[in-house]
Amino acid sequence: xxxxxxxxxGFKSEAERKAEFYRAELKLSKxxxxxxxxxxxxxxxxxxxxxxxxxxxxxxxxxxNSSQDKFSxxxxxxxxxxxxxxxxxxxxxxxxxxxxxxxxxxxxxxHEIPKEIANLNLPTNLRYFNQTHEEExxxxxxxxxxxxxxxxxxxxxxxxxxxxxxxxxxSVDMVKYRLNSSGVSTIRNRQRGSF
Numbered sequence: 035x036x037x038x039x040x041x042x043x044g045f046k047s048e049a050e051r052k053a054e055f056y057r058a059e060l061k062l063s064k065x066x067x068x069x070x071x072x073x074x075x076x077x078x079x080x081x082x083x084x085x086x087x088x089x090x091x092x093x094x095x096x097x098x099n100s101s102q103d104k105f106s107x108x109x110x111x112x113x114x115x116x117x118x119x120x121x122x123x124x125x126x127x128x129x130x131x132x133x134x135x136x137x138x139x140x141x142x143x144x145h146e147i148p149k150e151i152a153n154l155n156l157p158t159n160l161r162y163f164n165q166t167h168e169e170e171x172x173x174x175x176x177x178x179x180x181x182x183x184x185x186x187x188x189x190x191x192x193x194x195x196x197x198x199x200x201x202x203x204x205s206v207d208m209v210k211y212r213l214n215s216s217g218v219s220t221i222r223n224r225q226r227g228s229f
Contacts, residue, residue: 078117
């Protein structure tokens, strides 16, 4: 079965522009790494590690789940109605950056749980899922972490996936995702074939 593209036309270009816009607001070049904690502070989004809000015995349960079910992060509002991200601070720094960028992307896109769902008071393990919102947050979160301009720049320098990963504080999987989703992998392959 073919994968259905749920991103609206023009979203990818818009996401790339937003990633460069936030870098510019923070006085960074479009090629520079962007720290998720600094972006959250700039956007006035509070960030708390799960270890700050959950007892250690419960954290072990969260982290003993399979990687698919393991807690990463969530965006919510606190009692003062301020945006708050709670993230798994026991994850690697690369994973923390990715988790935070994903949740910040939800915030930037204005994704919210519909009031009729939020008012149901469902148990925390029953989550609201919107495929379009998730795909938008995945793509924009990746752009926030590594811009297309940055990928092209590193490609011109003949950097390996691992070198790009280190430079942008991103996992190798995130670098591969960005290379493929941005179309830069095609350019890299063409360059390598011309040697």
